[in-house]
Amino acid sequence: MSERVDCVVIGAGVVGLAVARALAMAGRDVTIVEGAHAIGTGISSRNSEVIHAGIHYAPGSLKARLCQRGKALMYDFCASRHVPHRRIGKLVVATDEAQFDQLEHVIANALASDVEDLVLIDAKRAVAMEPALACVAAVWCPSTGIVDSHALMLALLADAEAHGATLALSSRIEGGSVVADAIALEISSEGEASFGLQATLVVNCAALDATRIARAIDGMPASAIPTIHLAKGNYFSLTGRTPFQHLIYPLPEPGGLGVHITPDLGGQAKFGPDVEWLAPDAPIDFTVDPRRADSFYAVVRRYWPSLPDGALAPSYSGIRPKLSGRGDPAADFMIAGPEVHGVPGLIHLFGIDSPGLTSSMAIGEHVAAQVA
Numbered sequence: 008m009s010e011r012v013d014c015v016v017i018g019a020g021v022v023g024l025a026v027a028r029a030l031a032m033a034g035r036d037v038t039i040v041e042g043a044h045a046i047g048t049g050i051s052s053r054n055s056e057v058i059h060a061g062i063h064y065a066p067g068s069l070k071a072r073l074c075q076r077g078k079a080l081m082y083d084f085c086a087s088r089h090v091p092h093r094r095i096g097k098l099v100v101a102t103d104e105a106q107f108d109q110l111e112h113v114i115a116n117a118l119a120s121d122v123e124d125l126v127l128i129d130a131k132r133a134v135a136m137e138p139a140l141a142c143v144a145a146v147w148c149p150s151t152g153i154v155d156s157h158a159l160m161l162a163l164l165a166d167a168e169a170h171g172a173t174l175a176l177s178s179r180i181e182g183g184s185v186v187a188d189a190i191a192l193e194i195s196s197e198g199e200a201s202f203g204l205q206a207t208l209v210v211n212c213a214a215l216d217a218t219r220i221a222r223a224i225d226g227m228p229a230s231a232i233p234t235i236h237l238a239k240g241n242y243f244s245l246t247g248r249t250p251f252q253h254l255i256y257p258l259p260e261p262g263g264l265g266v267h268i269t270p271d272l273g274g275q276a277k278f279g280p281d282v283e284w285l286a287p288d289a290p291i292d293f294t295v296d297p298r299r300a301d302s303f304y305a306v307v308r309r310y311w312p313s314l315p316d317g318a319l320a321p322s323y324s325g326i327r328p329k330l331s332g333r334g335d336p337a338a339d340f341m342i343a344g345p346e347v348h349g350v351p352g353l354i355h356l357f358g359i360d361s362p363g364l365t366s367s368m369a370i371g372e373h374v375a376a377q378v379a
Contacts, residue, residue, distance in 0.1 A: 009191055009203030012038050016210045017180055017220060019043075020051035021156060021367045022359055023212035024163040029371030030210075031170035033379065038204065039172060040194060042179040042216070047160040050214050051364070053293065053325030054240075055269050055280065058082065058092065058152040059362040062099075063259055066119035069340040069373075074362040075121065077369035078150065084368060085154060088162040091272050094152040097254030098133060100142040102309045109258045113146050124150055139250040141312050151254055155272060156364060163367075180213070185226030185350055208378055211355040215291065215328050221355050231348035233341060233357050236332035237287070238262050240280025241295045243303050243319040249276030255310060261334065263327075264361065266306045277322055278303055284333045285326070295321035330358035342370070344377055354378070 016027040019041035031037045043049065058081055061074035085092040101110050110127060117125050126147045133145040164174065177197040184191045189205040196202065213220050221232045240263065249270050257265035262282035270276050281302065300319045307314050330338035341357040348355075354374060363370075 009205045011189070011205045012036065013206065014038065014208040014210070015040055015190075015192060015204055015206040016212055018212035018214060018216070019046040019164070019174060019176075020049055020212065020214055021047060021160050021163070021364055022051070022214070022356060022370055024160055024167060025367040025371035026210055026212055026374050027172050027371075028163050028167040028170070029368075029375040030208075030378075031167045031172040033375045035208070037167065037172040038206075039167070039174045040178045040180065040192075040204075041174065041176050044177055046164060046174070046176075047157060050325045050327070051156060051160060053323055054156070054361070054364055055267070055277070056154055056156045056271070056364070057254065057269060058094075058154050059365040060097075060117070060122055060124075060148050060150045061120055061362070061365075062113060062117035062122050062125065062148060063264060064120065064362070065337070065339065066116065069342065070362060070366070071120040073340065073366035073369040073373060076372070077362070077366035080368040080372070081154065081159075081365060082152070084162070085159065088166075090158045090162050091155040092152055093272060094150065095253050095270065096147065096149040097151040097256055098137065098140070098142075099146040099148065099256045099258065100133065100140065100310050101144045101258065102142055104143055106258055107144060110144055110146050113258070122150070124148070137251055137253060137255065139311055139313060140255065141310055153254070153269065153272060154364075180220050180223065183209075183224040185224065185353075190224065190350075190353055206352070208352050209354070210374055211353075212359075214359065215326060217328065217355060217357055224353070227350055227353065228348050231343060233330055234287075235358065236329045237285040237289060238327040238329050238360075239283040239285055239324055240327060241283060241299050241324045242277050242279035242322040243295070243300055244322040245276040245278065246318050246320055248274055251276065257306065257310060262329070266303060268307070268311070278307055278319065279322075280325065291326060293324045293326070295324050297321050327360035328358055329360050340366070340370075342373065342377075
């Protein structure tokens with residue numbers, strides 16, 4: 008027997024919690040189903056914790072629009088809910104004159120996406136801001152910030168629950184089917200009997216597990232399920248305090264924004280992520296190979312030449328579920344509703360990589376508007 012519910016949100020990462028919050032605040036009766044023992048244990052807790060300004064994404068894309076909107080929503084939300092965050096700004100740096108054109112492209116792309124607070128500065132001004140920095144020019148982006156992602160997720164869950172949402176942990180989606188007026192889900196629960204839920208609306212926010220869940224729903228067209236490419240991002244921490252007050256980014260690289268320096272809210276710093284493409288069938292392994300530090304030293308010393316030997320320690324890693332593979336143009340977010348796959352009451356979120364954290368509340372707003 009299956010219990011009938013209004014709405015199921017699959018996944019209690021930052022995007023799933025933001026979607027659940029938006030739906031609950033819109034008056035929907037929401038059940039959040041999460042396979043892990045706690046919220047936010049997957050890629051939501053394995054990123055740079057940066058509030059992005061939205062300067063690198065294709066103008067008019069979902070990434071550009073939802074990042075811009077999400078940034079504004081997140082700063083307001085964090086301030087009102089006392090979520091630790093800080094608008095520290097970032098410098099995107101050119102380390103040789105051949106990169107001048109790329110800096111100008113960053114500004115032009117940002118302007119096309121209505122990000123109008125960027126300033127192109129020379130090396131003298133950049134080094135005055137960050138004396139340890141080496142560059143020939145930089146773009147100053149004051150609206151970039153950092154956030155405590157765990158505190159953010161707890162605040163999103165608290166809001167969702169205050170509006171009637173319920174959370175089921177250790178509950179894994181094993182399968183499902185499209186029935187007359189609902190989506191029927193088969194759910195296993197650790198230590199308990201399996202159970203079923205029939206929901207009028209199902210929103211799949213399962214990140215790395217999103218395509219598996221889509222394939223497990225009988226009646227979901229296979230042709231509408233995209234291929235996901237896995238890009239692992241490794242992070243190293245700096246031993247000792249950082250000399251940098253702002254985020255320091257190189258120019259973007261294929262598959263990511265480059266190995267950058269992120270000061271954290273405690274005065275320490277982390278470096279990353281790099282881009283390590285994984286095989287499609289690779290097991291999920293978040294171990295950081297200490298040998299990757301060699302490439303980190305080489306990249307970071309282009310803009311921080313005095314990085315001491317032995318200063319980098321393996322920290323953590325995340326895996327980005329990308330819709331574009333090695334060598335492909337960067338793909339947009341995919342929010343696939345009935346207009347894409349033809350199944351009423353079913354929405355899949357595919358390829359929600361960076362800037363997914365920044366965009367999370369705007370994604371929630373977007374999904375709630377689609378089903379209003």
